[in-house]
Amino acid sequence: MTQPVLDVRNLSTHFPTRRGVIKAVDDVSFQVGQREIVGLVGESGSGKSITGFSILGLVDPPGRVVSGSIRFQGEELTGLPQKAMRTIRGKRIAMIFQDPMMTLNPVLSVGTQMIETVLAHDNVSRAEARARSRDALGLVGIPSPDERLDAYPHQFSGGMRQRVAIAIALLHRPELIIADEPTTALDVTIQSQILFEIKRLANEFSMALIWISHDLGVVAALADRVMVMYAGKIVEAGPVDDVLARPAHPYTVGLMQAIPAAVPRGEPLKPIPGMAPSPLARPSGCAFRDRCDRATDICATPPALDLSEAREWRCFHPKEWRAA
Amino acid sequence: MSVFVIRRLMQSIAVLVVTALIVFLGVYAIGDPIEMLISHDASPAERAQVILSLGLDRPLWQQFFTFCWNALHGDLGRSFVFNKPTITLIFERLPATLELTLTGLVFALALGIPLGLISGLKPNSVTDEAIMTGSILGFSLPGFWQGMMLIMIFSVWLGWLPSTGRGEMGSFLGIHSSLFTLDGLKHLILPAINLSLFKLSLVIRLTRTGVRETMPLDFVKFARAKGISERRIVFVHVLKNILIPLITVIGMELGSMLAFAVVTETIFAWPGIGKLLIDSIMRLDRPVVVAYLLVIVSLFILINFAVDILYSLIDPRVRLGDQS
Ligand SMILES: Nc1ncnc2c1ncn2[C@@H]1O[C@H](COP(=O)(O)OP(=O)(O)OP(=O)(O)O)[C@@H](O)[C@H]1O
Ligand code: SF4
Ligand SMILES: [Mg+2]
Numbered sequence: 001m002t003q004p005v006l007d008v009r010n011l012s013t014h015f016p017t018r019r020g021v022i023k024a025v026d027d028v029s030f031q032v033g034q035r036e037i038v039g040l041v042g043e044s045g046s047g048k049s050i051t052g053f054s055i056l057g058l059v060d061p062p063g064r065v066v067s068g069s070i071r072f073q074g075e076e077l078t079g080l081p082q083k084a085m086r087t088i089r090g091k092r093i094a095m096i097f098q099d100p101m102m103t104l105n106p107v108l109s110v111g112t113q114m115i116e117t118v119l120a121h122d123n124v125s126r127a128e129a130r131a132r133s134r135d136a137l138g139l140v141g142i143p144s145p146d147e148r149l150d151a152y153p154h155q156f157s158g159g160m161r162q163r164v165a166i167a168i169a170l171l172h173r174p175e176l177i178i179a180d181e182p183t184t185a186l187d188v189t190i191q192s193q194i195l196f197e198i199k200r201l202a203n204e205f206s207m208a209l210i211w212i213s214h215d216l217g218v219v220a221a222l223a224d225r226v227m228v229m230y231a232g233k234i235v236e237a238g239p240v241d242d243v244l245a246r247p248a249h250p251y252t253v254g255l256m257q258a259i260p261a262a263v264p265r266g267e268p269l270k271p272i273p274g275m276a277p278s279p280l281a282r283p284s285g286c287a288f289r290d291r292c293d294r295a296t297d298i299c300a301t302p303p304a305l306d307l308s309e310a311r312e313w314r315c316f317h318p319k320e321w322r323a324a
Numbered sequence: 325m326s327v328f329v330i331r332r333l334m335q336s337i338a339v340l341v342v343t344a345l346i347v348f349l350g351v352y353a354i355g356d357p358i359e360m361l362i363s364h365d366a367s368p369a370e371r372a373q374v375i376l377s378l379g380l381d382r383p384l385w386q387q388f389f390t391f392c393w394n395a396l397h398g399d400l401g402r403s404f405v406f407n408k409p410t411i412t413l414i415f416e417r418l419p420a421t422l423e424l425t426l427t428g429l430v431f432a433l434a435l436g437i438p439l440g441l442i443s444g445l446k447p448n449s450v451t452d453e454a455i456m457t458g459s460i461l462g463f464s465l466p467g468f469w470q471g472m473m474l475i476m477i478f479s480v481w482l483g484w485l486p487s488t489g490r491g492e493m494g495s496f497l498g499i500h501s502s503l504f505t506l507d508g509l510k511h512l513i514l515p516a517i518n519l520s521l522f523k524l525s526l527v528i529r530l531t532r533t534g535v536r537e538t539m540p541l542d543f544v545k546f547a548r549a550k551g552i553s554e555r556r557i558v559f560v561h562v563l564k565n566i567l568i569p570l571i572t573v574i575g576m577e578l579g580s581m582l583a584f585a586v587v588t589e590t591i592f593a594w595p596g597i598g599k600l601l602i603d604s605i606m607r608l609d610r611p612v613v614v615a616y617l618l619v620i621v622s623l624f625i626l627i628n629f630a631v632d633i634l635y636s637l638i639d640p641r642v643r644l645g646d647q648s
Contacts, residue, residue, distance in 0.1 A: 058548055060540070082554075090551030097549075102542035107564045107639055116560075117550045152640035168550060 011068035026232035039219030042229035094169035100161035111149030231287035238311035248318035401611035410615035421596030428520035440531020462525030534566030575631030
């Protein structure tokens with residue numbers, strides 16, 4: 001088997017606070033293969049973004065990666081000094097953020113923000129950096145890219161700004177892109193355009209992609225594999241089609257019943273009852289316990305990881321798989 | 325851009341006219357202009373002549389017109405004491421005040437921005453606490469007391485620096501200033517520090533707050549994710565955003581510095597317009613006071629205008645005229 005682009009093992013990222021330790025990411029392991037598109041799904045606060053930031057070493061203090069290993073193309077990233085980390089960020093692993101209104105600096109021109117990204121990693125002339133920036137803008141479908149380089153973020157619409165962010169991420173043809181809900185803030189038509197565009201580009205440049213979203217529907221349309229995250233843990237993972245056809249974990253089932261498109265016509269949408277637990281007061285054992293309709297006494301102890309072929313889950317009473 | 329400039333210019337002129345009206349009403353309509361503008365020891369013939377030349381026997385609106393007409397021609401009356409046009413008197417003294425104010429401002433910025441950055445980047449560290457404590461002192465100790473302490477320490481006890489007067493003047497590129505001789509510089513240091521301590525504290529706090537507010541923003545994190553160096557993030561991405569509030573406040577404060585120069589100039593016997601004002605008030609030289617008010621207001625307006633232009637250069641979102 002070829003080496004995965006990214007190999008995360010037992011990653012834990014904690015935020016010490018006055019009221020206790022927030023385990024934003026709690027013993028998470030996963031791999032991303034070459035050219036693979038992986039969707040990371042979960043409710044707000046489940047730890048998706050922090051997982052992404054942990055990989056790039058961008059967790060804001062006081063938070064930090066407390067344990068685990070992150071191997072990127074075989075190279076260990078945890079414990080790497082900032083300087084070495086900086087040569088990877090933006091160059092070999094790029095990230096796109098959720099809110100395109102906030103990710104670009106309002107007082108610097110788009111050109112400045114692109115050119116600096118080229119110059120941060122490559123020793124080329126300004127003119128060459130500008131030419132590369134222009135080409136990247138053209139690549140993501142921004143009309144008259146040369147003029148647009150001199151424009152400022154407020155002169156772009158939300159969708160166009162997100163395209164700019166994607167162009168910046170593509171400047172160095174990274175091996176891995178982490179996209180943190182890049183379409184959530186956009187309206188639906190723009191959302192599908194950008195989804196399509198990213199899928200095309202990832203394919204064209206043979207990039208691996210981690211797509212973070214709270215929307216299982218979006219991930220279904222895009223990803224090869226899906227990982228479902230709940231309360232800092234990955235509770236289910238597997239090939240998208242397989243997971244959607246036969247979800248094992250009750251939380252995944254709940255997520256699916258909350259997608260309008262996945263529920264047959266006439267049947268009511270069933271939102272998952274209750275609220276995500278406060279990260280400071282998660283139930284012992286399975287954190288989903290108090291919202292789960294299959295829970296029994298044994299769920300008060302932590303469920304171990306179960307594996308079956310390409311699938312994995314953490315649940316004592318998985319759906320279907322028990323019967324199968 | 326030019327639309328913007330023209331609009332601001334019109335607004336400035338409007339403000340100037342309103343100010344002229346207020347000063348005019350204050351002197352001519354509410355007070356007794358004969359009392360205000362004619363010296364007590366003037367002979368009856370002189371009185372009659374001034375009344376005629378100022379048109380004090382004519383209706384109020386005509387008087388205002390004459391007042392504005394004269395002011396436009398640089399005629400703001402004659403000083404009783406010096407028997408010179410007041411405007412000449414003020415322009416003789418203005419350079420000394422500007423020199424003092426600008427030196428104070430440069431000092432406040434050159435020291436305040438770096439200290440504010442240090443504080444803001446390491447909040448609640450020992451350095452930050454020390455800087456913040458210092459700035460509280462700068463805020464809360466009255467300016468005249470600070471001035472006297474400076475004189476006591478550096479002139480009286482240590483004998484390092486002179487405490488009164490402007491010192492020797494030098495000339496460079498046709499500009500006469502005490503900045504160009506060692507003696508002049510020595511005389512300038514204490515009053516400039518005195519005048520700038522309050523502003524220094526203000527700049528430190530503004531910068532610190534700006535850093536603290538800007539650092540957690542998404543675009544800073546995005547810049548890090550692009551692999552931009554921390555230095556460039558602070559000095560380009562963050563600082564340029566902070567400059568916007570800083571320039572706004574400094575612009576307003578520059579006006580108040582000109583006005584507060586009165587106190588400093590009195591303490592250090594600095595021969596500027598502030599001292600001229602105090603001397604004129606003491607000697608009941610009212611035309612000088614009137615002229616001072618008009619000149620100061622004009623300077624305020626000029627500064628505001630300059631700030632607006634600067635503002636639009638730094639903040640692309642302000643350039644209203646350049647899109648549609
Ligand atoms: N700076 C911080 N200080 C303390 N706790 C934090 C901080 N940042 C994140 N957390 C905690 O980490 C947990 C995971 O946050 P994260 O941003 O990864 O969620 P998410 O899954 O990306 O949610 P969303 O869909 O809202 O983006 C949250 O419970 C949050 O409370
Ligand atoms: S372990 Fe128990 S509580 Fe948790 S999801 Fe499975 S059945 Fe529900
Ligand atoms: Mg998030």
